[in-house]
Structure formats: C-alpha cells, structure tokens
Amino acid sequence: MSTAPCPPSAPSTPSASPACRKQFPALRRTLGGQPLAFFDGPGGTQVPRAVIDAVSACYVNGTANPQGQFCTAREIDLILQETREALAVFLGAPSWREISLGANATTLMFSLSRAMARELMPGDEIVITQLDHEANRGPWLALTGQGVVVKEVNLLPDGTLDPEDLARKITTRTRIVAMGYASNALGTVNDLALARSLSAAVGAWLVVDAAQAAPHFPMDMAALDPDFLVCSAYKFYGPHVGVLYCRAGLLNQLRPDRLRTQSAVAPFRFETGTQDPAALAGVRAAIGFLAEQGAGADLRERLVSALTAIAERERALAATYWDAVRRVPGVTVWGPGFGAGQRAPTVSITVAGHRADDVARKLGDQGLLVWDGAFSAARAVELLGLEAQGGLVRAGMALYTTAGEVQRLVEAVAAIARD
Numbered sequence: 001m002s003t004a005p006c007p008p009s010a011p012s013t014p015s016a017s018p019a020c021r022k023q024f025p026a027l028r029r030t031l032g033g034q035p036l037a038f039f040d041g042p043g044g045t046q047v048p049r050a051v052i053d054a055v056s057a058c059y060v061n062g063t064a065n066p067q068g069q070f071c072t073a074r075e076i077d078l079i080l081q082e083t084r085e086a087l088a089v090f091l092g093a094p095s096w097r098e099i100s101l102g103a104n105a106t107t108l109m110f111s112l113s114r115a116m117a118r119e120l121m122p123g124d125e126i127v128i129t130q131l132d133h134e135a136n137r138g139p140w141l142a143l144t145g146q147g148v149v150v151k152e153v154n155l156l157p158d159g160t161l162d163p164e165d166l167a168r169k170i171t172t173r174t175r176i177v178a179m180g181y182a183s184n185a186l187g188t189v190n191d192l193a194l195a196r197s198l199s200a201a202v203g204a205w206l207v208v209d210a211a212q213a214a215p216h217f218p219m220d221m222a223a224l225d226p227d228f229l230v231c232s233a234y235k236f237y238g239p240h241v242g243v244l245y246c247r248a249g250l251l252n253q254l255r256p257d258r259l260r261t262q263s264a265v266a267p268f269r270f271e272t273g274t275q276d277p278a279a280l281a282g283v284r285a286a287i288g289f290l291a292e293q294g295a296g297a298d299l300r301e302r303l304v305s306a307l308t309a310i311a312e313r314e315r316a317l318a319a320t321y322w323d324a325v326r327r328v329p330g331v332t333v334w335g336p337g338f339g340a341g342q343r344a345p346t347v348s349i350t351v352a353g354h355r356a357d358d359v360a361r362k363l364g365d366q367g368l369l370v371w372d373g374a375f376s377a378a379r380a381v382e383l384l385g386l387e388a389q390g391g392l393v394r395a396g397m398a399l400y401t402t403a404g405e406v407q408r409l410v411e412a413v414a415a416i417a418r419d
Contacts, residue, residue: 054285092220113139122147159335181213185377186335187346238286318345356390
C-alpha cells in the first residue's frame with residue numbers, strides 16, 4: 001500500500017506534517033476534548049495504516065505455516081523472505097542470512113546468552129553496564145552460576161558511562177562486552193566505537209542492544225561493527241517482533257536451543273518454532289512506510305534519507321522540551337543535554353514533591369501519554385537514588401510528535417510542579 005510521505009520540517013519549525021499524522025489512526029483519539037499526545041514511543045510507537053492493512057491482509061488472504069506445497073504457504077514463505085531482506089537493508093547488514101527473527105529483543109537476548117554460555121569456561125569474563133535495560137544485563141548475570149565473572153561499567157552522575165572504567169574492565173579474560181546503543185531511560189548514546197575497539201583488541205564479542213536507537217538513527221552494521229545486535233520492530237512503527245543481527249559465520253559457531261527439525265544453518269538455526277507471518281508482514285510494511293519518508297534511488301538510500309531527517313526533527317523537539325522543562329522550578333532533568341554529540345530523543349524528569357506515577361497519572365488524565373518508573377533500567381534508577389519516588393517520568397519524541405504537543409507537555413508539567 002502506498003502512503004503519502006511525511007516531509008521533514010525545517011529545524012526552526014519541527015512539526016509533523018498533517019499528511020503524515022493522518023496515516024496513524026490512533027492519533028485521532030481524544031480524551032476530554034483534547035487529542036491524545038503519544039509521548040510513550042520509547043516503550044513502543046503507534047503504527048501507520050499501511051502496517052495495519054498488511055497485518056490484516058495476511059489473515060484475510062489466508063494464513064498458513066511456511067514451506068507447504070500450496071499457494072497460501074508459498075505466500076507466507078515470500079512474506080518471511082521479503083521481511084528478512086527488508087530488515088537487512090534497514091540495518092545496513094550485508095545479507096538477509098545475518099537476520100534472525102524472534103518474539104522480542106529480550107527473548108532473543110536470553111537465547112543468545114544461553115548459546116554463548118556453552119562456549120564459556122569458569123573464570124571467563126563478561127562486561128555489562130549499569131545504564132542498560134535489563135534485557136542486556138539479566139541474561140548475562142544469570143551466567144554467574146556457571147562460574148562466569150560479570151563486571152559492570154560504572155554510570156556517572158551525568159547519565160553517561162565512565163570510559164576509563166570501561167577500559168579498565170575489559171581485559172584479556174573478557175569474552176563478551178554487552179552494551180546498549182542508546183539508553184531507554186536517559187537518552188544517552190553510548191560510545192560503541194570505544195567498546196568495539198577495546199573488545200576487538202582482546203578478541204571479545206560485542207553484543208549491542210539497539211532497541212532505542214533503531215527508531216531514531218540510520219543503522220549501519222559496517223560502521224558499528226557489532227558481532228550481534230538486537231532491536232524491536234514495535235519501536236519503529238511495526239508489530240511486536242524481535243530482530244537479531246549476527247555477523248556472518250558466527251551464528252554457525254554457536255549451539256543454540258534448537259529442535260532437530262529446525263534448519264541447522266544461519267539465520268534459521270536461532271529461530272524456535274513458527275514465526276508470526278502477519279506480524280512479519282507488518283514489519284515489512286513498517287520499513288516500507290519509513291522508506292517512503294525519504295528520497296533515493298533504492299530502499300537503503302530512502303531509509304537513510306528518511307531516518308536522518310526524522311532524527312534531526314526528533315532531536316529538535318526533544319531539545320526544545322529538555323530546555324523548557326529544566327527551567328521549571330522543582331523539575332530535575334536527568335541524563336545528558338543536547339550538545340554536539342548524538343543523543344536519543346528521550347527525556348526523563350522528576351518533579352519535587354511528587355512521585356513519578358502521580359505526575360504521569362495527572363499528565364495522562366490530560367491526554368499526555370508518558371511513562372513512569374524504571375522502564376527495566378532498574379540498575380540506573382537505583383544508582384541515581386530515584387527508587388523511593390517511583391523512578392522517572394519519561395517522554396519520547398517520535399515521527400508523529402508535534403511542537404504543539406511538546407508545548408502542551410511543558411505547560412502541564414509546570415502546572416503540576418506549582419501544586
């Protein structure tokens with residue numbers, strides 16, 4: 001299904017075009033006469049009509065298991081293959097054979113950790129961080145029971161990781177370095193180039209959680225150079241599907257949980273059971289939708305063009321919110337500012353005298369949808385000393401966010417802070 005593109009706005013007037021917003025049915029909802037403003041994108045974005053139609057069509061036309069000798073099964077085969085190919089282009093991966101599919105990023109990370117555990121010996125070391133989502137901490141911490149040593153890279157008060165501590169903790173005993181691309185709690189973009197250089201020097205695998213980066217920045221596996229990378233399609237306008245990139249050849253070295261009836265070669269050897277064809281049709285449509293927001297001669301060029309423009313607009317909106325809300329008496333903004341470096345468009349605050357859930361509830365009652373809590377970045381919230389007040393109040397910018405919505409949010413936070 002063809003959709004009208006969403007032209008990027010000039011940085012001085014960062015606002016989603018009406019044509020773009022009309023493609024998202026959920027944006028028509030209102031509460032108390034006010035349209036809902038979806039700032040909950042870090043937990044999952046809304047989906048455009050093209051994705052809804054693609055999911056529906058899979059059922060309307062007749063779904064089936066793949067690899068059958070009949071028309072509907074062959075159609076499912078095509079959906080799976082085209083989606084895998086589209087994801088490879090989206091991630092900037094050399095081949096679809098490096099793309100495995102799963103229920104979600106967390107499930108894939110647990111599967112990856114179990115497979116890697118079979119290659120580890122007691123005393124081998126894994127380096128994780130204090131900033132990451134538990135999906136890239138818990139699966140590795142679970143391996144301490146077999147004698148593996150897990151080290152944490154320290155979180156600094158400004159919401160960034162300590163690069164000197166990272167360098168100290170990666171040693172010749174390090175086998176795995178697990179790090180997020182961008183923080184789902186603070187918006188921090190980590191120094192993956194440093195992590196790659198240090199891990200490569202000791203022959204360690206680099207495992208990247210890109211769930212909070214894939215919706216906002218063009219992905220490029222050649223430039224990032226991870227050994228493994230996971231992300232979630234429901235964070236970039238698609239259904240709930242997990243995606244695993246694995247450097248060519250590595251997956252065949254691992255021994256994942258696998259039935260003997262499952263293909264023994266990459267990328268299929270990492271996939272358990274039947275994939276959801278309707279959801280994958282939606283993923284394919286989401287990538288197509290994003291590509292239509294850009295310009296270029298091929299799918300890769302259009303995606304890079306679109307995501308570059310989206311990143312600029314989201315950054316402008318997030319910087320506007322960050323700068324305005326930090327000036328509100330009683331409000332503390334957590335995480336790094338919007339300087340020259342890369343930063344995800346996720347801004348988290350606390351309001352003096354108010355628990356995070358109280359703030360989120362009051363905003364939600366006004367149709368301003370934000371998240372409260374730790375968002376599974378429990379270790380970071382602990383270290384920042386925010387558990388007692390219920391964690392953080394998080395707002396994320398998305399392709400469909402408008403400047404007017406940001407202004408509504410600032411004004412509503414200011415009103416709560418005055419109470």
